Amino acid sequence: MNLMIDITEMKPQHVNEVYSISEEAFPLPWAKDELVRETVNPNALNLVALHEGKVVGYVQCWYTLDSADIINVAVASAYKRQGVGHRLVRDLILHLKERNVENVFLEVRVSNLPAQRLYKSMGFITLSKRERYYVNGEDALVMNLQI
Template structure:
């Protein structure tokens, strides 16, 4: 990832493009209403990564009592394999560390080897399998990263 990217919180004016990206990336996408609820939720954050003047991806998360729950990560196909998801993850973990982060959690499709490799490179470890977690019946790997002792 080059230094010419910007990460900032999602604004209501970004909603239409974020929903377009969601529909492009997922077979069972979040609705516009779900994203609106995230914008209104004080525990939630939707961080957008801008590259080349456009939204390249986003990461939706909740930080509650020192625990970061990563809910949704999407990168526009044209920007994949360029470090976009890693930049978003680094940003959100860094921001959360400054707010008392102790542990991070996420679920990922068992068949999403690229995402599992990314999360493992950050230190996430698989802790369980959630059988038939996704609407199409695919299992999810529950992953956790312990931040206690991390440098802020």
Template structure:
């Protein structure tokens, strides 16, 4: 059973290890992640997923006005398939609603069908493509979900 809690600066070593393992070609820097945390709670909402005392995943949301964007979601490979990513996405959707967002957007790698399937299961729809969006030249599929009031 995992629990979710707000991410803190003290979580960054574990979060950055997951970041580099999950996104080896285009991982965020610690400075970028710290910058995101600096905007909490004003425009950002970041959470970590804990399995006992181990951070096994994290997710982040940017929200302004009536729009929210999934900034990142990652789960350690050995913990995938247990519903942790779904729990993290559910939390981001709930926070977007709490902040009054009417739509949520995200980009997902075109070569990551597993993540795309998760987002489709959560009623995200494909709305376009960003060519060569990622550092290695991979396209990003842009997705959107309308949120209930």
């Protein structure tokens, strides 16, 4: 069953919890001060998922004109597979539509099947592959959703 969550814009007070989730999720997490800067970046849209006041997931995106890139999305381990990732991406897309964005892009590791399934379930298609895109030499799939 899906978890009861509220989705809201990321604010500086969420950054410590977002950082903890990112440390668990990514080999090279963003520094806390970089995350704080993103909360005031006019070309960024960052959302957090709150469960009983606690941050359980987040998504970061950059956008210009009619195009957006999802930079990071992660859910705390204990809250995975309860619809949080889907809600974050769905709400992000709704916000982007309001800002007249028409195309959403993202890169995902070829080995990251959970994330690829999430994106495909939301209608993203694979456009191309970027070879050795990641620091460890892994390829990325470039995915796109027209909204």
